[in-house]
Amino acid sequence: MKKLQIILTFMLLTTFTAIAQDTPYQKAMKKEIAKLIETDSLPQLQQSANAFARITELNPTEWQPLYYQSLAYTFQGLNKTLTIDKKDEALARAEELAKKADAISPNNVEIVTLQGFVTMAKLSADPAGRGQSLSGLAMQTFGRALGIDNKNPRALVMMAQMEYGMAKFFGSGTEKACGFAQQSATIFAGQDEAALKAAILPTWGKKLADGMVKNCK
Amino acid sequence: MNFGQVRLPAHFALRNFDKKQGAPMKNYLLILLLFAAAPTLAQTKISGIVTDQKGGVLPGANITLKGTYDGTSSDTQGNFAFETDETGSQVISIQALGFKTQEINIICSGNPVTLKVTLPESINLLTAVTITAGAMEASDEKKSVVLKPLDIVTTSGAMGDITAALLTLPGTSTVGNDGRLFVRGGDASETSIFIDGLQVGNAFGSTASNVPTRTRFSPNLFKGSFFSTGGYSAEYGQALSSALALNTLDLPLRNQGDISIMSLGGGYTQTLVGKNNALTASGNYYNLAPYQSLVKQNFDWEKSPSSWDSEISLRQKWGNAAKGKSGFIKAYFHTEGNGMAIWQKSPGNDLPGNDGRGDRIELHNRYSYGNVSFRHSANKGWFFYGGAAFSHNRDKYNINREPIRQINQIAHSKIAAVKDFTPQFSLKNGLEWYIKSYSEALISQNLKRKYTDHQLNHFVEATYYFSNRLIMVGGLRTGYSSLSKQMWVTPRFSVAYKLENQGQFSFAAGKFKQLPEEKLRVLQTNLKNGEATHYILNYFIVNNNRTFRAESFYKTYDNLVTYQGLPTAPANITQNGAGYARGFDFFYRDKTTIKGTDFWITYSFVDSKRRFANYETKVQPSFAPRHNGSVVIKHFIGKLKSQLGSSWSWNSGYTYNNPNLQGEMQSKTKMYSDLSISWSYLPRPNIIIHAACSNVLGRSNVFGYRYATQPDETGFYASLPTGQQAKRFAFIGLFITLSKNKDANQLNNL
Numbered sequence: 001m002k003k004l005q006i007i008l009t010f011m012l013l014t015t016f017t018a019i020a021q022d023t024p025y026q027k028a029m030k031k032e033i034a035k036l037i038e039t040d041s042l043p044q045l046q047q048s049a050n051a052f053a054r055i056t057e058l059n060p061t062e063w064q065p066l067y068y069q070s071l072a073y074t075f076q077g078l079n080k081t082l083t084i085d086k087k088d089e090a091l092a093r094a095e096e097l098a099k100k101a102d103a104i105s106p107n108n109v110e111i112v113t114l115q116g117f118v119t120m121a122k123l124s125a126d127p128a129g130r131g132q133s134l135s136g137l138a139m140q141t142f143g144r145a146l147g148i149d150n151k152n153p154r155a156l157v158m159m160a161q162m163e164y165g166m167a168k169f170f171g172s173g174t175e176k177a178c179g180f181a182q183q184s185a186t187i188f189a190g191q192d193e194a195a196l197k198a199a200i201l202p203t204w205g206k207k208l209a210d211g212m213v214k215n216c217k
Numbered sequence: 218m219n220f221g222q223v224r225l226p227a228h229f230a231l232r233n234f235d236k237k238q239g240a241p242m243k244n245y246l247l248i249l250l251l252f253a254a255a256p257t258l259a260q261t262k263i264s265g266i267v268t269d270q271k272g273g274v275l276p277g278a279n280i281t282l283k284g285t286y287d288g289t290s291s292d293t294q295g296n297f298a299f300e301t302d303e304t305g306s307q308v309i310s311i312q313a314l315g316f317k318t319q320e321i322n323i324i325c326s327g328n329p330v331t332l333k334v335t336l337p338e339s340i341n342l343l344t345a346v347t348i349t350a351g352a353m354e355a356s357d358e359k360k361s362v363v364l365k366p367l368d369i370v371t372t373s374g375a376m377g378d379i380t381a382a383l384l385t386l387p388g389t390s391t392v393g394n395d396g397r398l399f400v401r402g403g404d405a406s407e408t409s410i411f412i413d414g415l416q417v418g419n420a421f422g423s424t425a426s427n428v429p430t431r432t433r434f435s436p437n438l439f440k441g442s443f444f445s446t447g448g449y450s451a452e453y454g455q456a457l458s459s460a461l462a463l464n465t466l467d468l469p470l471r472n473q474g475d476i477s478i479m480s481l482g483g484g485y486t487q488t489l490v491g492k493n494n495a496l497t498a499s500g501n502y503y504n505l506a507p508y509q510s511l512v513k514q515n516f517d518w519e520k521s522p523s524s525w526d527s528e529i530s531l532r533q534k535w536g537n538a539a540k541g542k543s544g545f546i547k548a549y550f551h552t553e554g555n556g557m558a559i560w561q562k563s564p565g566n567d568l569p570g571n572d573g574r575g576d577r578i579e580l581h582n583r584y585s586y587g588n589v590s591f592r593h594s595a596n597k598g599w600f601f602y603g604g605a606a607f608s609h610n611r612d613k614y615n616i617n618r619e620p621i622r623q624i625n626q627i628a629h630s631k632i633a634a635v636k637d638f639t640p641q642f643s644l645k646n647g648l649e650w651y652i653k654s655y656s657e658a659l660i661s662q663n664l665k666r667k668y669t670d671h672q673l674n675h676f677v678e679a680t681y682y683f684s685n686r687l688i689m690v691g692g693l694r695t696g697y698s699s700l701s702k703q704m705w706v707t708p709r710f711s712v713a714y715k716l717e718n719q720g721q722f723s724f725a726a727g728k729f730k731q732l733p734e735e736k737l738r739v740l741q742t743n744l745k746n747g748e749a750t751h752y753i754l755n756y757f758i759v760n761n762n763r764t765f766r767a768e769s770f771y772k773t774y775d776n777l778v779t780y781q782g783l784p785t786a787p788a789n790i791t792q793n794g795a796g797y798a799r800g801f802d803f804f805y806r807d808k809t810t811i812k813g814t815d816f817w818i819t820y821s822f823v824d825s826k827r828r829f830a831n832y833e834t835k836v837q838p839s840f841a842p843r844h845n846g847s848v849v850i851k852h853f854i855g856k857l858k859s860q861l862g863s864s865w866s867w868n869s870g871y872t873y874n875n876p877n878l879q880g881e882m883q884s885k886t887k888m889y890s891d892l893s894i895s896w897s898y899l900p901r902p903n904i905i906i907h908a909a910c911s912n913v914l915g916r917s918n919v920f921g922y923r924y925a926t927q928p929d930e931t932g933f934y935a936s937l938p939t940g941q942q943a944k945r946f947a948f949i950g951l952f953i954t955l956s957k958n959k960d961a962n963q964l965n966n967l
Binding site for chain 1: 276277278279280281283284285286288289290292293312314315341343344365366367470471537719761762808809815855856858899901902
């Protein structure tokens with residue numbers, strides 16, 4: 001009996017180790033993150049948001065499920081086929097979720113960047129009406145993100161986008177914007193994507209940075 | 218570091234897992250058995266359809282087996298299906314944005330479970346119907362807005378004056394020789410102004426008669442405003458016509474310094490921002506003398522108007538909104554001084570004058586306003602707000618060297634609690650206490666009169682959403698004045714219904730009371746409330762950056778003050794006046810049809826007659842022109858880094874009383890028209906040059922005529938027109954923002 005218990009304990013431990021490498025939480029997150037990053041379709045984005053909502057239910061102390069759920073709604077809010085009301089509805093949800101994530105993990109560069117991204121999405125829903133009131137807020141939020149980590153590629157590429165828009169609006173040079181974009185693209189190229197993915201940390205935004213760098217040339 | 222983050226969640230997940238199974242750690246066998254047994258049990262298939270209450274399918278609903286990762290979303294037909302390894306009694310939760318969450322108990326035994334789920338609608342404040350009758354909002358956040366806060370400052374012709382920008386909205390009348398807000402046949406005293414819910418006394422600068430005034434407060438203080446042209450909430454009282462609620466900014470974005478150098482003066486504002494608090498301090502000085510020495514004036518100034526002001530505001534927030542409890546406290550203090558001396562000719566020159574210049578009016582004004590306000594959201598749907606405010610206004614007039622001193626003070630404190638009982642139903646309750654005191658003194662004769670009035674008010678307001686389409690609000694405001702020894706109860710009611718196409722109808726009605734003006738109350742302290750009753754029907758639609766608003770109204774007045782003699786020396790004061798105002802107005806705003814251009818057009822028709830002041834019959838008041846219109850255009854030219862603006866305001870003319878003719882108020886001026894232009898140029902993102910000119914066409918507008926009090930030898934009353942200060946008014950200013958972020962500017966401050 002004693003022997004059996006030792007064997008069983010050993011078996012159990014190996015099971016635990018296997019789970020520690022990929023708990024149901026991590027497995028679910030990785031699967032859903034991969035789906036979210038791939039898709040542009042509205043129904044798929046809603047499914048992603050729902051899936052992350054289910055994960056949030058079970059893991060209320062983690063910021064990542066809230067982060068990705070918010071990101072899924074932000075992507076919806078950027079969808080060109082939606083009316084401004086629908087965009088605002090999705091973005092209001094995104095904002096609320098990002099706020100919850102921020103409460104769990106304050107001063108997190110990824111969450112602050114996401115909050116700026118939501119503001120940017122609101123702005124792009126009605127640039128003429130909201131440009132003046134929201135562009136300052138968006139820039140300030142990305143500035144805050146870069147204050148926490150000035151090497152965060154997503155914060156850099158978002159800032160690049162805002163700077164680019166400002167430069168176009170004022171008819172001034174895009175050097176500053178392109179500098180941010182280049183910096184972002186370089187960091188994206190040098191990062192260990194697999195390790196970040198394993199840690200369910202955000203990796204998205206590379207295409208955006210590469211696209212901007214291309215535009216700048 | 219990243220590594221650590223991976224391990225931690227795994228550890229938590231395991232612990233949770235153990236707790237859920239309720240297994241004592243020593244009982245390894247049982248756990249292992251469960252582990253081993255689970256995969257061998259049959260999976261349960263759960264499928265179904267999600268619909269709304271009208272039977273429409275709901276795609277994108279979230280279906281979850283509670284406490285597990287199992288679940289799915291409904292497809293475009295509202296159908297869903299998934300399988301689970303869980304067994305026994307389970308709970309399925311179905312959630313969709315805009316709907317109430319449903320939970321259903323099921324048994325997982327391997328047999329398929331089929332569900333038909335109907336989700337009831339939940340109230341979504343973002344898209345639900347709002348009451349728009351009588352209301353015009355300026356906000357960046359809400360949907361049913363007519364203006365953005367920025368519009369108030371970029372409207373050409375407004376010259377940065379909040380009131381002047383509001384005068385381009387329907388339901389208002391421009392009275393060029395006054396400058397205050399005149400709403401739907403009401404006089405300027407019938408509008409009350411609030412900052413963060415607390416009343417502002419003497420919100421407009423003191424001035425001589427027929428010299429237009431401005432709002433004392435800079436538009437860059439405010440993040441939004443709520444302007445009601447009638448039928449407003451029980452939260453506001455002592456205003457027969459209109460309420461204007463201004464809400465100050467929460468936290469500014471960044472530390473910055475703003476410099477302004479203008480043709481009329483200059484100023485500096487410094488903003489310091491912390492994580493949860495902010496401090497803004499500013500000082501300004503204005504003097505019209507240099508400008509008036511360059512440009513010919515129609516007014517005979519001895520000393521051009523000059524003023525200084527300084528203000529300080531502190532803001533502190535607390536708590537965390539995501540965790541339920543959070544709040545904000547704001548303190549604001551503003552103080553200023555103004556002075557001017559002007560000569561005004563008397564018609565017929567029958568009064569003693571100096572060199573034929575007429576009456577000399579000298580004015581020194583000192584004004585201070587301070588308020589402290591808070592708001593706090595608590596758990597369980599409670600929300601509290603309130604505060605205290607104090608305004609002190611002292612006018613020292615020297616009329617033909619005869620000194621007169623007037624002091625007006627208002628203290629206002631308020632506390633309100635709102636409870637959301639359900640998402641459909643909320644109840645607001647509030648208490649207010651006002652102390653109003655006024656004194657005037659004729660210094661040389663050592664004569665003084667004054668009064669102090671305590672007013673206690675209670676308001677209650679219930680809001681009920683029948684659905685996202687139908688809302689009803691009912692309120693009751695009760696008040697008591699210690700001076701007039703009168704108690705009053707005023708009911709208010711409004712309802713709104715949203716149509717399929719985003720358009721909506723609202724109806725509002727209510728009774729409103731207001732005590733007479735200070736200058737009359739001090740003569741006769743037992744004067745009672747004047748009364749008004751409003752009925753308003755409104756249609757409002759916003760679609761794709763186009764806004765259309767149509768409104769019709771009917772308003773009756775009762776118990777208005779009437780007297781005999783001149784307004785400066787009223788005799789036999791009674792409250793037998795009555796009258797009505799009725800009409801309709803239209804507003805159309807379009808930001809999309811013409812590229813890069815934003816414009817709005819308004820038209821208001823007002824038919825008003827009332828017996829008030831020293832009139833013996835019901836007459837059309839001078840401040841209520843029948844037809845009013847305005848057009849505002851803003852156009853951005855990227856290549857020129859410029860925003861060009863133009864506004865045109867027009868009305869059909871002001872009535873006036875000509876004593877040479879039979880009857881009262883029988884005459885009307887020619888129509889009023891003013892075309893203004895403005896140009897904002899941004900050479901660098903943090904520098905703005907702003908130039909503006911009003912009445913570019915140089916039209917000579919007349920606002921009325923003043924008549925001699927006595928006829929001349931031929932029995933004729935001589936007259937003088939009341940006109941504009943100058944043909945045109947031109948302005949140029951340079952605005953520089955200094956901050957770490959080189960792109961910040963004052964565009965939202967102009």
